[in-house]
Amino acid sequence: MGGVEGGLVLLKDQKGRAFLVRLRPGGVFHHHRGTVPHEAILEAGPGGRVQTHLGEPLSVHRPTLEEYVLHMKRSATPTYPKDASAILTLLDLAPGMRVLEAGTGSGGLTLFLARAVGPSGLVDTYEKRPHHLKQAVENVRAFWQADNIRFHEGSLEEASLEKEAYDGVALDLMEPWAVLGVAAEALKPDRFLVAYLPNITQALELIAKAEGLPLVLERVLEVGWREWEVRLPVAHPRFHQVAHTAFLVAFRKWKVS
Structure with a gap:
């Protein structure tokens, strides 16, 4: 750190x-x-x-990691810490695991993933926009010194991935269904894929496109985070709240027989 x-x-x-x-x-x-x-x-x-x-x-x-992600330089809207925390839970990550991410954006979620799997784990992250990837690398290296992240410039659709090599997949893309088949093939059986989507229309389309793939829908979440202002003896909810940020769509992979 x-x-x-x-x-x-x-x-x-x-x-x-x-x-x-x-x-x-x-x-x-x-x-x-x-x-x-x-x-x-x-x-x-x-x-x-x-x-x-x-x-x-x-x-x-x-x-802290939360403070850093909220204040670091951004080339794209970061995954809010409340959502990143939920993604880690949905992926059920532990030290030593391998995670696949697309796209990298500003590197916020990448940092959460890297710290969850620890120095003995690995995060492979893909970003097809060079300027976003450059900023993400700078952001990550400024905070996290462990060498457990591999940055890849390009689309996940064009990547050559080892079959059933990853313990989790995190997708933060406008059209995640375009890489869903590739991501599912790279995911280990009985492990999880989570997509971060701004609106429910995208979530519904992703779920529809998952039909025919060895993925079963686990849940769709919208994460709330209500902060309170406490100045004794007065306490009330903060007037400015971060309300809706995204929907999280989680799938579990079936074993392909």
Whole structure:
């Protein structure tokens, strides 16, 4: 995971606003309430505090995976952490497993998958848009140092995949049905394929296209995540909530006899 010196820190101000910062020699962080040298942030370290030259207090943190994905540079809309967590559960991942992903996007879900399978596991991720793949590689390498991810430029349809080699498949594509046959063949029997889809029309089309393949529909989920604002003695739901993000469609593979 990203270190501190030469790595990433997350600064939070008094209003809870978060800022992802890569520390560098001679660097200065600019807040609308003043500046603070990177050396002071490094000296404070994770769990410490610094002040801008105008007296604004900032807390220093090592970014969690959730925080990093929400604040990293994006070339595409990332898989929200609430959905990524559900995908890991639906795929039933464990250390040492092999996972197939398409498309990589900004690399958010890739990071969740890589950490779930651990350094002894493997994630093969495919992205056909070069600029998205470039950003994803940069995002992933800035946070995750383990060498358990293989990036592939191209479509999964054109990939040469080993039969029944993967413990799970994650699809984040506009038309996942186009690669469904290839993905199903690469999936081990009795293991799971999960697709991330923005609207229910896509989900229904994917389910219809799965007919004739050795895949049985397990469930269709829409993940809710309701945050609360607590300022004692008052508590109420936050006014700005992340409501609908996507539908998760999960299949289990039958054994082909």
